[in-house]
Amino acid sequence: MNPSFNFKDAETYLDSLLVFGIKLGLENMVSLNQLLGDPASSLKFIHVAGTNGKGSTCAMIATACKYSGLKTAFYSSPYLVNFLERWRINGTPIQEELYLEAIQEIMLIEDQLIEITGVKPTYFEVLTAAALIIFQKEKCELVVWETGMGGRLDATNIVNPLMSIITNIAMDHGSYLGETIEEVASEKAGIIKANTPFICGELDPKLKSIFAQKAQKSSQYYMDTDFLSHRQGTDIQYQGTHELNYKLRLLGDHQVSNSSIAIKALEVLEDQGILESAIIAAKGIQYAHWPGRIQELPNQIYVDGAHNPAAMEKLSHCFTGKKFTVLCGMMEDKDIKATLKKLAPICKNFIAIPINIPRAIQAETLADIAKETLNCPCSFQNNWETCINNIEGKVLITGSLYLSGEVLSKLAPDSALRCDILE
Template identity: 25%
Template sequence: MSETPSLPDDETVVPRAAETFREVEDALLSRWPETRLEPSLERIEAFLELLGDPQRSFRMVHLTGTNGKTSTSRMVDALLRALELRTGRFTSPHVETMNERISVDGEPLDDEAFVRAFNEIAAYTHLVDEDQPHPLSFFETVVGMAYAAFADAPVDVAVVEVGMGGSWDATNVADADVAVVLPIAVDHARYLGGTTEAIAHEKAGIIKPGSTVVMAQQDPEAGAVLMARAAEVGATVAREGLEFGVVSRTPAVGGQMVSLQGLRARYDEVFLPLYGAHQAQNAAVALAVVEAFAAAGPDAQALDADLVRAAFAEVTSPARLEVVRRSPTVVLDAAHNPHGAEAVGAALEDSFTFEPLIGVLGVMGDKDAEGLLVALEPHLAHVVCTQNSSDRAMSATALAETAVEVFGEDRVTVVPRLVDAIDAAAALAEAGEAVGSSIGSGAVLVTGSVVTAGEARTLLTRGRRAPGTPREEDPS
């Protein structure tokens, strides 16, 4: 932070500093989960004021939308670092471990740095708790940690993904140079509304006076809301399909080759090591964002084409059609709503030739399980219904009841433990004749929730946190 805040000269008890990453996890998880919302920015504003308003010490790119935020954030981060800018990145939810949420220079804080970041802000959380009608939530606390860590680094620019919505999201206490609105679809309807128009009103809150808004393709209702907000606050608008977009894309080994039309120039022969048309569109958005951030005015220059190619070639996005094992191939994806599942299905048809493809699905109880299943049904020979370790997980049995209606009884298996479900699916994939396909060409897709994908990734790559260890209750 630019200056170190001091505690009031009274008898306020300063809590003992955390010594381990697990202690920090426990302290954060003891707070209100992200699924318990009280829409107000008062708590986070009071918290950041005590911390010296660290969010005012760096420039910012702010991203909202229903799907694609994390992948696009990672692409924007890579491009900005290629411009020799020091970056902070805040994304949510995490896939495997909590410190993934806060990155500096493209790398998550290690355990020691995460503990330090927590200890710097911990005492002030209790002051806010005592002064406000409701205590700081998990998410508000982690946002404060991130902004303080970015100021301490210090970073030149922070790439910040909203947790949910926009207007009332805790990240929205900073005014971004560039606001990014990725495709809006219906998700979190209980909190944000049941139509894309209603959801767009909430997400439009990140568009601030004098900023640039980069808009992915939207349906007409959502687009009209976003354009009205931009006009209201005097924001400059760049729209996918008009000012920028994907010129062409060709699937390639390990990803795809794309040509992108940016705001300043066209960039050809760009290798993107991610799969699917949706990731090509995310790349076009990321490119436009960085062009808008890096230069302004009619004399602004295009980015160096070789720099763009080098940055995109290094992009990764864990649990986004990520291949984590071979023989049989196991692919992970964090899709948790029908819009995301449709993008996954299209990418599978576009980039892979799996036969049979066996799905392992574990979803949250408040999600549109039927919509997910309907979107994936044309692409899966069989589905294994399971559940992740979250208390919010839909039971494997309940999910199977819906799956039978979509797939038919012969194409549904119930295996409640995730590790056993993956083993069962792998066996089906390897024994292709069991579902009418040739032996040896099958694969497994694990999807349905960020938590499901993250726990599968831990199991399959021998990560640190075993499934069943408590984690913050992500809304995804």
């Protein structure tokens, strides 16, 4: 390896791959894994897909498994503050040296890959291959493996996992995954494997039937009738193979549902002999932290990355009866009107703000859409930092995880690095 190769060099290489955009398909990733010595076959994966909630569910599983003593890796996207957040081991981003070594390994076999497939790897394929290299090198005992955008053709779908999990389905990324919610569900269902347990968090009967059909070849299929969590005072009660009470640090009733999926995963790991006790591991869920998701900061400021109608509805439900000045930035390709309608019940004043990436909608344009959608004062500002200093009362910053990352990088950078508060 080249000792002078640095983070900027790696960034330049990855940026050169962005011109190839998003390419759904597994041929490149399969060949890439083989050229790297098949690290995927030496690791144990929990593969998690879903439109919303998959990151929180992964964070709970990863924290619980770390709490139980397993060296646990967690691959996720996007990052909020530090690029190395994408690869966590025992809740902490990896060291830069590991990342740089992995990128160089991939660059060394790129020409061979092009000979086989005819094309360069995509940005996400390289990040996914880097995860395989890093987690194998670090001898991780378990990998919580979050999909990128889809399922069936997602680069993460080359692994043979211990189990597959789908949290829920909503419309998002329609141009890639389908124009109907049933088509999106079918794409996500592509992570379900034969002879492998499958946990389904979706409650819609028509979507559950799609998963049930796909899961006929799986060895075990668990859905909402097999596991359930509900609030009981200040605690949460879980009923599944085991019954237990626990607490959650994460805010929102939807996290109760996500936690039930996480505990069911722990029960499957116990059945497989990976965990000695699901009950002991589940105690670790109370320490799970997932930054930028209904995260409370000082001075009555809340940050959440809700970027589609389903996520925004859950956010609004969490704050029923409360009103906020909302600072909002969104991506231009999202269902903006439908998302803002879900925001309406908790919004007393709407301020559109820009996000510094090409896909973001202009703040002035977002404010115009909000005026047509919300029954409250709507305006735009050029800078959220200047704006926030002039607001009294509760503030909610939402609309995009990219915006959450911008805010946390200034107001609470350390909180974005960990997915637990165990240490």
